Amino acid sequence: MTASERDKMAAGLWYNCIDPELDLLRDRAREAVHRHNTLSPAERGSAAPELVSLFAGFGEGAFIEAPFHCGYGFNITLGKRVYLNAGCVILDSAAVSIGDGSMLGPAVQIYCAEHHKERAQRAAGIEIAKPVIIGRDVWIGGSAVILAGITIGDGAIVGAGAVVTRDVPAGATVVGNPARLLPRA
Template sequence: MSDAAPLARVADGDWYDALTEAFEALRQDARRACHQHATLPPDERGAMAPLLRGLFAAVGEQVFIEAPFHCAYGRNIHLADQVYMNAGCTILDSASVRIGTGTMLGPGVQIYCAEHHPDPNRRRDGIERALPVTLGKDVWICGGVTLLPGVTVGDGAVVGAGSVVNRDVAPGQRVAGVPARPL
């Protein structure tokens, strides 16, 4: 696998060029790992594909990721024990993504750390920044939810199906909607 040095140089919140060869090599590593995971026989997928497990920064016990799954780099993903991700989850982990013990993600959940530059010329040049996303323990993210860069979802919170989370969710809080608001 490629050296992870380019990601180590990306400070959360600083603008950087995501179109370099070094970043592309890291994305290619992630594509290979996600492909291997997607093509495992279903009865073997509980253990996760070796490339996928080796790609992540940390993987706890009893983690289960349904296929298909996609990530940008994988190297910034930290999964605690008993994390479950349903089919079709995507994690664009240009910054740290931490998912706590017992947290469940419904089908089609999208976690985005990258924020492209607002200036179209800079955006065309691949300039973006990355903000971390953190999910506490025992969080339930229902199907079709999008978590935007920089959000934290506190322990025991529930995010309703189809929501777009653009601000932090307090521990134990239930939110839904576009944008997500307390119920």
């Protein structure tokens, strides 16, 4: 039996993102995101119920400001007291785990997909998904971009506007594009 594109995506293999099953899953996420982004804050609470039920995990005290966008939702796990400020985007074609107490500033973007380097493959929708793991008590400044396959260690700080292309050790601070380590004070 041939693996579905969703199965290939989940296994970290090259897959075709232009697939009817994946389209339906993205449509489901769009509906939940739309509901979250259009509810009044009093009705929405920490996150729209449709969004919470879509996620793999939503820890106690987690909070997502509107607007928010995700690709699928079912690959996202938020720990306790995680805070996502307005405008965050998580393109979760692979698992995205954000540890307890972590805070993401406005417009932080997390991308799990890498498109094929060959033009014809890219045009055909071929991509690969790699997980992003953000540890506990991490602070990610506004407009930072976290690329596919990155792990950010506990207590790390990512400066505003940084583009994270390599893993960040626990307790480290990174800034810039591409993000580079700052010396410890």
